[in-house]
Amino acid sequence: MSTVLVVDDDPRLQRTLSIALRAHSHHVLTANDGRTALAVVAEESPDVVILDLGLPDLDGTEVLRRIRQTSLVPVIVLSARHESDDKVEALDLGADDYVTKPFGVEELLARVRAAGRRAGDIGRQLGVIETSHFTLDFAERRAVVAGRDIRLTPTEWRVLEALCREPGHLVTQQDLLRSVWGPSYGRESNYLRVYANQLRRKLEPDPAVPRHLITEPGLGYRFVL
Template sequence: MGTKKILIIDDELSILNLVSMVLKREGYEVEQARDGNTGLRFFESFRPDLIILDIMLPDINGNEVCKMVRSNSSIPIMMLTAKSDIVDKIVGLELGADDYLTKPFDNRELLVRVKALLRRTGLKDVNPDILSYSDIVINLKEKVLLKNNKRISLTPIEYQLLELFMKNPSRVFTREDLLTRVWGYDYYGDSRTVDISITRLRKKIEDDSKNPKYIVTAYGFGYCFKGTYE
């Protein structure tokens, strides 16, 4: 599969050097950028498998960088920030980030999260079957979603959520179930992360995300995929 490449975008040289050292020691190929514009250029030229992105940057802030990357790529993004306010974390997740880590951080936790994100994106399903329901079609082999025969770009988290739901129609999953199955046992976030990701997924697959017909809320319990397969 080759060496995984990670792009770190942070204006603090000490953080860049620390994270680079930790990742290189694990065998990753690393590129650094100290501002958003440079980071976006390296995103195009370096073609990383994962981006570690600080919010507070001297030119374009990290949330804008995240939004720009996410507009044409499903690459996993982990926000690295000194801000611990839950609002900042929610904003990043709503813009398309997959995870966040607050400074100061433990090197072991950083590696656990990096490996978890890369593991999710690297999963290969040898089952070539197609899952379809109404106007939604998933190619399990290619990890591709089609809606009305149009390809819809999903982040790794969004794809795994949708695949899990479609493989288990009408089954209610609690937020804790989804955190364990999709984010993994080693994830440190809370159930709000699930709600944000479900909202993002609904906007992509539902005709009216405020009145969903596919991923519905089981009030007091969690979420489920409504209907049976064609």
């Protein structure tokens, strides 16, 4: 399914994890120290990294920092229970999750799946969305409506992204506001009405009778292909 890099200097733990991960059909890479880990991340670009903070050569947080300089790969940090400061630091540096030892293998597997899923969701670019009337290329930021190139503003693109992540699904006003304008905009405002209007004018065949950008009164909007 996915490639997981296990970074740990304890051969026993490494072995246990490898077996468990392979049993769940992950591809497993291993590294015993920080330098090797960095090399493997660079060479193989794994989908998930499991990183023990207690390493022989480099400090675990240092490894994490360097990984983050070049990669957004999800990192799950392992640490002994008492090193809570490390934990805090690791998460600040961009770890995606932490697990304190001792831990159950099942728990770790669940977190690997979760991390992979989160990354996949983020990484999954919207690519191209096509309807009978217009085409949206999110990667290129190009919109073609009825054969003509149309300019959309940055905010319009972001609204569309939030709506098109799951075509056909309802997106609540709150979700829309938060993913476009940030967490603080949880309440109603004119934004959505104005931008829904704007988008309909630019995209819909007949803005007065929306076919793709559907409003769900009191709830939010739905984008249908």
